[in-house]
Amino acid sequence: MEQLIKKLTEAYGPSGREEQIREVIREEISDLADEIRVDYLGNLIALKKGTASGKKKPIMLAAHMDEIGLMITHIEEKGFLRFTGVGGIAPSRLTGARMILPSGRKGLIYHEPLKDSSKLTLEKMYLDIGVETEEEAREFVTIGDIAVADEPFIVLGNRFLAKALDDRIGCAILILVLQQMEKTSRDLYFVFTSQEEVGLRGARTSAFGIDPGLGLAVDVTMAGDTPEVKKMDVKLGAGAAIKVKDSSLITSPLIRDKMIEIAENEKIPYQLEVLPRGGTDAGGISLTREGVLAGCVSIPCRYVHSPGEMVDRRDVEGAVKLLEKMLQQDLEFPG
Amino acid sequence: MLIKELTEVPGIAGREGQVRELIKEQLKGQDLALSGDAMGNFYARWEGGQTPLLMLASHMDEVGFMVMGYDNSGLIKFAPVGGIDLRVVPGKKVYLGDEKTPGVIGVKPIHMQKKAEQNRPFSRQDLLIDIGASSENEARKKVNIGDQITFSTTTEFISERVMKGKAFDDRAGCAAIIEILKSRPPVKLCGAFTVQEEVGLRGAGVAASNVGPALALVLEGTTASDVPESPPHRYSTTMGEGPALTIMDRSFLANQKLNQRVMELAEREGIKYQLRRTSIGGTDSGPIHLREEGIPTIGLSLPCRYIHSPASLLNMDDLQNMIDLVKTILQDIAEGGFPIGTTY
């Protein structure tokens, strides 16, 4: 599991530029799926055929491949790079971060001198890639390139620390489920979605194409277990979280209660998640066509959308087990 | 002149009728199939070749105002429709309603204002439109609640190549599509003139569903920020440097492979172009590229200085370059060079 997560988190793949991470995942699943395709938005769609294929609506599982990044918008005379955010990025988490450009060139982020550090915005920040002129910079970067965090994956006891755990940890869970999945009656689509961080975009178009009867997303959620953080009853290590609500989705009670029931019957630790802000692919899927039943298994994660995100191994294992049990149950739902 | 006629017609979001009529007039007798939908989007379909169906989209609506009510003395209360900085509003001439009743936006004279008042911008409540009515009753006879209000700017050249006017965003795009359709390009093409872009990119997705294209080109107006007090790293586009290719905005991340081919073609043909270098704002490209299973989309914008104001500036060379670039892309598609079937 560690090797897989390491490979996935260290790959390059900001929103709209998912080619590299897509190839990494494709390699992992090429022997496991009956069919694999890529749609226009760049979603990687793997089908595991069911015994009742075509008779009942399929189930769609989704985890997003893309990570947040910084798009280079301007190169200054002295070679400093100015940028804008791709996905929701808090400037305060960027100062001093090491980044990598698609060319492989690395650099460090810093900001103009500020009297009041709470007034920090991305416009006041720059990426220093160790060059002296604009001309020299152009050897390594073009306007429109996207830089991502350059941080290695490490294990800290039960915890994993890495960039892009949002949502490569979800991708890892989908791959682990696919590896162990027996044949089910419904067709299962494992979708590694694109452009989630800029508005759940890949999930919308892939769900439209698949037209599933049930959509299940796997994504990270915030944790309420660090000093002085907003009250939220989700902790690292206390189990995968069953989403009740975020800004994009209020989970259908039918699906939420089914997930709770399975977790309790199988003695899988779980938590319930009420997330004040943030969305997931499940929200995008749920509003497709005539409306799709949707739910989300969340992995509690600290420091979401920063160069170093942290999750717990036990929550990851629990999520894999919960999803497997759920898919094995041959769920009955309308469609 | 087409651009003058198109920009001087009033047409806020939801009131695009006169713009639509003008476009229809222009496109009659050109062997085009003309149609419209219930939202007000207008379509002109051209069968010029055996290519997949392509769509060119520009929006007909402009930013403006709406009549909200009357005060006792016959002055008109109003509210903006679309994003307008109220600081550009005081002391301007406007037209009210489809009949273009003239009015002026008045303010309290500077002599009567306290010092503190002079430092803050006028609020909506400070601003009233005078249509020469002397009572509420008289005003009610001339304009109705919900009537549109637009700036009454005359479109004209102020230098050899630079034109002044309102609503270049996005009537310039409409003008470009009309020119391109009239040039009888060697492709299967639908010109889509969309509604309600300025109030939330609302018409374009519906247009994409009606047309169902294999590729969409969105022709837009965008901010040119090559003006004082704007640091170079925050420039969006520069006037006179050609149409701007979108890399990213709030609603849309462009497909690099499509953009790459557009840049190659522009360089091959020596057509001036630039990159749109900010991520702010949304365009019709957003809803179009996400419609149904996703539609390959390219965003091209004309740099306009002082966009969304009563007097914006457009360089006619930029418009010509946009038309030339789109024609080159269409030619390339006809010849099979363009990577239509690509993915992100």
Added chain:
Amino acid sequence: MDLKSFIERISNSLGISGCEQEVAGEITMAWEQIADEVRRDNLGNVIALKKGKNSHKPPLMLAAHQDEIGFLVRDIDKDGFISLDPIGGIDPRLLPGQEIKIWGREETLGVVGARPPHLQKPQDREKAIPLEKIFVDCGLKKEELEKKIRIGDAVTFHQKMGWLNENIGYGKALDDRAGVAALHQVLLELKDRTTPLDVAVVATVQEEVGIRGAITSSFALNPDLGLAVDVAFASRPGLEKEMTLNSNGGPGLEIGPHMHPGVLEKLKEVAGEKEIPIQLIGVPHPGGTDTYVMQMNRCGMATGLLSIPLANMHSPVEVIDIRDVRRTGRLMASFCLQADVEFVEGLKCL
């Protein structure tokens, strides 16, 4: 069921966005008596169909949202105090001292705690209390509480609908249960009549969290024409006259990008014929109601928006005049009786 009993029943029911089962059940039960068929879809929209003469044509869609604002339980601390997560736009200043109900395994009553003035510094009382500092007290220890409720349970104001006089009612969730009641009136009016087109009457879900139910129900029904009914601010001192409607002044017709000019004309014409008073109001931005998404459905829909005057929006004491609700229903029903195939075709530009 008569209009007043119906509006009381649905106002008192639970139905915050995403948890509409209870109110949806009440609506379904009532509409099964007066419509040809009633169903619920995946998101929970209640869709009642009234068959017309031309059943092969797309139906005319009428929509009002059944969901209400409220809260979810986000956290229960070690002493049993509950933190809330808002559902929909709610003013936290309404909360201190409010009685609330948690719809858990068991219905549980609680109060929103407020620090007594004696324990506050004078300058603190000048500030509104943010939601983060507001908690619910059910008078139970954490262990006892967790037997009755859990994270994610719905929370509403504890409020029963009442009447200030024979016409003026107050209660929670009248935004937009007043609209749903107007739809009920439509079905009552059409009971023994046949409309030119099928009429699909939809009580939509999740409007308050992003106009979601109308997206999927519009997709399923694929209508060419739709009307929505929602509430608008009733005039009160301090509110701008141009942005408000008079109570007992009849439905507001909202003029803006989401009102098709042809639909507006027809509504005015029908109101004139039936002598129903109407109020015209300019709405520069089309957001915030079901028409916002209905109009953008598939290949486009002609839409119109009617609004019922309502005071104290998003509070436990929303106030409406039942005469406005009845008039709105009558106007929509008369519209449905006149909207034929030819009229709908004529709404396409060109």
